[in-house]
Amino acid sequence: MYIAGIDSGSTSTDAIIIDENANIIGRSIVATGIGATQSADKALQIALEDAHLSKDQLTNVVTTGYGRENIGKNTDSVTEITCHAKGAHYLHPETKTIIDIGGQDSKVIRIDEQGNVENFVMNDKCAAGTGRFLDAQARALNMSLEELSKTGLNWKNDITISSMCTMFAESEVISLVADNVAISDIIHGLNKSVASKTASFAYV
Template identity: 45%
Template sequence: MYTMGVDIGSASSKAVILKDGKEIIATAVLQVGTGTTGPKKVIDNALAKAGLTLDEMDNVVATGYGRFMLEEANQQFSEISCHAKGNFFQIPSTRTIIDIGGQDAKVIKLDSKGSVTQFFMNDKCAAGTGRFLEVMSRILEVGLDEMEAYDSRALEPATVSSTCTVFAESEVISQLASGIAVENVIAGIHRSVASKACALVYRAGLEDDVVMSGGVAQNGGVVRAISKQLNRHVNVAPNPQITGALGAALIAYEENIKGLKIQKEKKIND
């Protein structure tokens, strides 16, 4: 049985194909999200890697910001459910998930069975999200993939106190103009993102193990800042960008199994 999960975010599109609900046979990520050709392309990429066609998929589940616009999907499920399922599948000891994507940040608490017990989400402001880092990257003229290395060289993180991306932009420009080293500014930016994520963690209630997913989890500077503020180790999910799509593929498998059982019971009753 082949199932596909597609996570359509504001900044990227991700797809995962599973075999029998256990084996990941293809993944694809494109840095273009909802409202673009990204979702269709990411599906095509994943299918090409797997050597399969869309008709061979037993079920397709969509999640993310643009999930209701994906015509190829048979069902849609919330990001919370899918990220919980995807992270728990990869790291069963997960109890607290910190997921920071392009346009939102969320913290999800799980019980020992992987069920969601609490969650909080910040999707009203770009501050503390991947979008915030993109804006800062442009101002600093430092690539997103370079920011972690700069952070590791920082001696004294700058203070980025603004809670709004626009004001933080002005604050960072002023710091650079006053001669503060780029490394210290970047470390301060990472610390600012971490503070917002940790505030959500404390609202949800901190419990080990802590796992980070989402595109921002690829930035080791942010991971280190969160770990320092929480005063505990923070695991990073394997291939953190695909956890939502993976969860969607897992749910697609479970839903298909449910459907087959219902059909079997109906035949017996008939």
């Protein structure tokens, strides 16, 4: 028995294949691009190749994420919030709170002892506190997200980015660069602003 899971996110589409013992035997991550169906098909095909399987060998396909309703007709669909809860509980049964910082939104999910969702708060009205926020700042600094992540680890001075708006924060970053503030310190300030925004949800 082989089961495929596809997460159609705003930034990436991820696919995974497990066997009857829940062992991961194939996986892939591709850019979502402009079509959920096309990126899902591509991600699934790469995962199948990684697992050395063909599509007709799959027992079931389960989809989640923003594009889940647009991925094939013969699939089971589960919300990403439920998937987060079940996955976190399976890996770490003691988990009570889950924080998901995604490309398009961020979520804080409370779960009970059985892994059921008790409550959740979602930031889906503004890019502040999401991956899009950091992506925009990386472009402003002419860096990749990977470079942004690594460089921010070497900060020395505690910089505060006062604006949570993506566009205003970008202007603030440009001004700090013009003032010769160390890039690593600027990135630390950006990371801190994302963390504080998410923390405000965690205590709701």
